[in-house]
Amino acid sequence: MSSIPSRRSLPAPVPALCRLAALAPLGATGTAALEAALSQAVDIPARRELILEGSHPGEPRIIVKGWAARVRMQVDGSRQFLSLLLPGDLIALFGQPDPVATSTVVALTALKVCPAPSCDRLPSLASAYAMSKAIEDAYLLDQIGRLGRLRAQGRLLHLLLELNERLSLAGLAQNGSFEMPLTQEQMADALGLTAVHVNRMLKQARRECGLVWDGRRVSIADPVQLGVRIGRAPVRVSGGRRQELSTP
Amino acid sequence: MSSIPSRRSLPAPVPALCRLAALAPLGATGTAALEAALSQAVDIPARRELILEGSHPGEPRIIVKGWAARVRMQVDGSRQFLSLLLPGDLIALFGQPDPVATSTVVALTALKVCPAPSCDRLPSLASAYAMSKAIEDAYLLDQIGRLGRLRAQGRLLHLLLELNERLSLAGLAQNGSFEMPLTQEQMADALGLTAVHVNRMLKQARRECGLVWDGRRVSIADPVQLGVRIGRAPVRVSGGRRQELSTP
DNA sequence: CGGCAACTTGAATCGCTTCAACCCGAGTGG
């Protein structure tokens, strides 16, 4: 919720730091390393490709600001977003030697990215990275479930709940309300639908689910209740004791 | 006893070992550790669940024989297979502390599984595991692309090519022909379709694509050409130079 | 002002699901 370490109980001013601190206690050295890296953040224009499928992915980086997507192109020109990348997410983090990128990463908005500090000497960073990777994998599985077994409206609401959940971790969503920079066409690429149909489902969701979307900001009336309604549980990747996802 | 190291150039007698040896050079100690683990393989009946979503996943294991699936259940009772697990695949391998399984793993056929030797003291095993994990991730991305942007027939052929590719690595497929233990209903769960429609697409594929499927064995006339036709490239996760996974 | 990208809406078409019936081979038990 609040950044873990010590001093501030206010939401961290930097969303990316806020997210990573929420994944694992960073300690003074981890925080310092990240802040040093953050100061080297560079700007990337929208539509720029950060990683090309089939090429060497380059050094690991952290998304500081803006949204990106991992994307797969089909021969017929249609696109499928494999996952969305939000502030605090890591890219180009690989375990195997001599890695080759398995997907293209493209900036959906203007972006700020910084190098991800090496975690070789910083166990606290290493475990934050491991958590981040585990969470990313879990959301990939969610994406498969969405595309495989949900209809258009379920997919849309499911994804909005995921975004709310992930942005909350970085302090970028409050009470089911968050900045939403994607166009309907980009939503369609994420959902395996056409932009036209996303538009229709959106209209329906506004009517039936208390969804507000003015083009810049999304507000979900009651995220928890909506999650129950469409059968979506929050993603959890560690912590043996039952969290309070209780249905008593 | 020995498999890769020295004497035989024939395919290794144990498919699981064959696959892991193909991922990274195992060396004598790695091979020995795996063979010791293989001798502890146990039988699991079909339909048994090996890991339950939301619970602690238990110790890492290797699938020695048979097929399994990672599966997500929907509230309405429909199932979606997230990935198929074949001989040589690892399960319950996590990087984060105190992990919680993000998907259920269920045996699709009768199974033999053995414990996966710890890789803490065996760098060669560690890199084989890392490769295995990277490959698994890559196939998850393929699954997303399949479900998001392919029609039924494309999905079916795409998956069959994936299976051919993966089984080849373990020495379980030759010239596009392999044992196929899945029912059409299980294929449907993997493809996000209904069993009825899988049946129809199969019939069409037999007519139009030179596919043979007698219920136990699948044969693809020309896997390479079919891959080109439907726009599928072999999965590759490392090695800047082009590998050849050639099917000569 | 024109031009462009994103959003909106309608109508026709298509792909897949749904529901149904039927076939077949492998047990199983009277």
Added chain:
DNA sequence: CCACTCGGGTTGAAGCGATTCAAGTTGCCG
């Protein structure tokens, strides 16, 4: 021995959900 069931495969017909194509709107920016 045959009637029975049961899981898996096969096929037809009807219905619906999503796509496609097309036209029109809005807002933004040079």
